Structure formats: structure tokens, C-alpha cells
Amino acid sequence: MIKVITINILFELDEWERRRELLVEGLKAEKPDLIGLQEVQLPEDTSAWLAERLEMPYVQLVPYQNNEIPGIPDYGAAMLSRYPFIQQDILDLHSQGRFAQRVRVEINGQSITFCNGHYYWYPGESPERVKQIQRLRDWLGELPPEMPIVAVGDFNGTPETRAIAHMKENYTSAYASHWGKEPEYTCPTPLSRRGWRRWLRQIILNWKANKTLKPWRGTLDYIFISSHWQVRDCRLILTQPAPFDRTLYPSDHFGLVADLAIAPEP
Known part of the structure; x- marks a missing residue:
């Protein structure tokens, strides 16, 4: 059995030194084999700090290039592992x-x-997401058919969007497989209301997208698996604030963890 995690750790460095302790505490408690991180801040490389504290020595960091979103700093994604990488690839x-x-x-x-x-x-x-x-x-389809695949991340699409439906044509959501439905939401946590700039940005984005001032929340994060796997458990993690501050969360996203086992031959 293996344990995998996905978490968008938020590229903002405001309060990072306090948030990172919550991240380490929550991630370490799960004893994961593999972690997918999104929004790794660069050049600081917040993934390296986490990898060291979690004692996960194998890291693949992929910086993003020519970010097209105004006002967003340089960042990337990373994978942490307790096991050596036999092969590594990236896809533009x-x-x-x-x-x-x-x-x-x-x-x-x-x-x-x-x-x-x-x-x-x-x-x-x-x-564009589709x-x-x-x-x-197509990229994952190049792998041998007998290869078990786990694809995690912040997909930035809610379950009813075409991109997620498209993904589910080939892969199963571990959370939905285990619980019969996706979580109510994975983003945003109350961290997004911490500070007036972050709060105002959320209001503006919500108005542009949904034409409402009612706070938005939805499921954007997934663990997708190929047919080779059985889901023993899948749940949200990093869902609690700091004990001393009810709005200080590890990130503006919850994380997902899944315990997976290779399904027996039919």
C-alpha cells in the first residue's frame, strides 16, 4: 500500500514561517510516500524546506516559465518522495x-x-484547461498499459466542468470512489480572508466569475487514479487552523491524502 498527498501550499510568503509549521505538522502526521506540491515559491524554493523537515530526500522541482498572470510571482510545482526516482519527465x-x-x-x-x-x-x-x-x-497514455498511475494536483476546475469530466473518462477520483461524491470544497480556507488585500481580491474575482458577492468555495484539488488501484482511504487534511489563531491555516487550500493498494487480478 502507498500513501499519496496533494496540497497547494500558496506562493505568498506572508506569514510563511508560521504557516509552514502547520504544513509540516499536518503532513508529517500522515507519513506519506509521495507528495505533490503546487505553488512552490521561487527563488526561495519552499519545497526544499518542506522536504528537509519531512525527511523526504527525493525532490523534483519544476519552475514555471513566463507566467502570464499579472501580479503573480515566480513559482512552480514539486514532488517529494521517500523513494528514488527511476525516471523523471515534464510536460509543457x-x-x-x-x-x-x-x-x-x-x-x-x-x-x-x-x-x-x-x-x-x-x-x-x-x-484552455480542457x-x-x-x-x-495523451502524455500519460504513452505509458505501458500495465503501469499504475496516480495523478494529483490543483486542477482549478470544479467537478461539473468539462476538464474534470474529461479527466474522469480515463481516471477515477480517489475521493469520489471512496465517499461516493467529491468533497464539498477544497478551497478557499479562511486564510483567504486574512488581510484586506486578500479579502478584496477574493470579492473581485468572485464578482467577475459568478456575478455575486456571496463568498465562493469549491473543489479544485483531486487525486486521480488508474484502474490498477483500490482506494483504502481518502480524506481531506490540513483542515484545521492554528490553535492560537482561528484564521491562520496551513494554506488557502485543504490537502487530500489517499491510501492506495494495487487491485488484485480479476
Whole structure:
């Protein structure tokens, strides 16, 4: 059995030194084999700090190129592992300077592919996100059919969007498989209301996307699995604030963790 996690750790460095302690505490408690991180701040490389504290020595960091979103600092994505990488690859997603990443590892004699990504940001439906997911599916489709695949990340699409429906044509959501539905929401946590600038940005984005001032929240984060896997458990993590501050959360996203086992031969 393996344990995988996905978490968007938020590229903002405001209060990072306090947030990172909450991240380490929550992640360490799960004892994961593999973690997919999104929004790794650069050049500081917040993934390196986490990897060291979690004692996960194998890291693949992928900086994004020519970020097309105004006002967003340089950032990227990273994968942390307790096991050596047998093979490493990246995929240019051809928009917003983003890449998907994948590694092959061997755990208890079983070779698996672990993929991580942070896909096209736009509030709501997006044809560009659909194109990225098609590229991702084609890329993963190049792997041998017997290869077990886990693809995690911040997909920036809610369950009813075309991109997520497209992903589910080939892969199963571990959370929905285990619970019969997706979580009510994975983003934003109350951290997004911490500070007037962050709060105002949320209001403006919500108005542009949904034409309402009612606070938005939705499911953007997923653990997708190929048919080789059985889901033993899948749940939200990093869902609690600091004990001394009810709005200080590890990130503006919750994380997801899944315990997975190779399904027996039919």
C-alpha cells in the first residue's frame, strides 16, 4: 500500500514561517510516500524546506516559465518522495507557462508513476484547461498499459466542468470512489480572508466569475487514479487552523491524502 498527498501550499510568503509549521505538522502526521506540491515559491524554493523537515530526500522541482498572470510571482510545482526516482519527465502545458511533472518510483517491488500538476487558472469553465487536460491524458497514455498511475494536483476546475469530466473518462477520483461524491470544497480556507488585500481580491474575482458577492468555495484539488488501484482511504487534511489563531491555516487550500493498494487480478 502507498500513501499519496496533494496540497497547494500558496506562493505568498506572508506569514510563511508560521504557516509552514502547520504544513509540516499536518503532513508529517500522515507519513506519506509521495507528495505533490503546487505553488512552490521561487527563488526561495519552499519545497526544499518542506522536504528537509519531512525527511523526504527525493525532490523534483519544476519552475514555471513566463507566467502570464499579472501580479503573480515566480513559482512552480514539486514532488517529494521517500523513494528514488527511476525516471523523471515534464510536460509543457502550452499556456500560462505551466508544466505537468511525472516520476516513476518503485515501492515494495511495485513500479508506479506519480504525476503532479497545477492547471489553467480561470474562475469557472475554460477551454484552455480542457486543452491542458487533453495533453496530460495523451502524455500519460504513452505509458505501458500495465503501469499504475496516480495523478494529483490543483486542477482549478470544479467537478461539473468539462476538464474534470474529461479527466474522469480515463481516471477515477480517489475521493469520489471512496465517499461516493467529491468533497464539498477544497478551497478557499479562511486564510483567504486574512488581510484586506486578500479579502478584496477574493470579492473581485468572485464578482467577475459568478456575478455575486456571496463568498465562493469549491473543489479544485483531486487525486486521480488508474484502474490498477483500490482506494483504502481518502480524506481531506490540513483542515484545521492554528490553535492560537482561528484564521491562520496551513494554506488557502485543504490537502487530500489517499491510501492506495494495487487491485488484485480479476
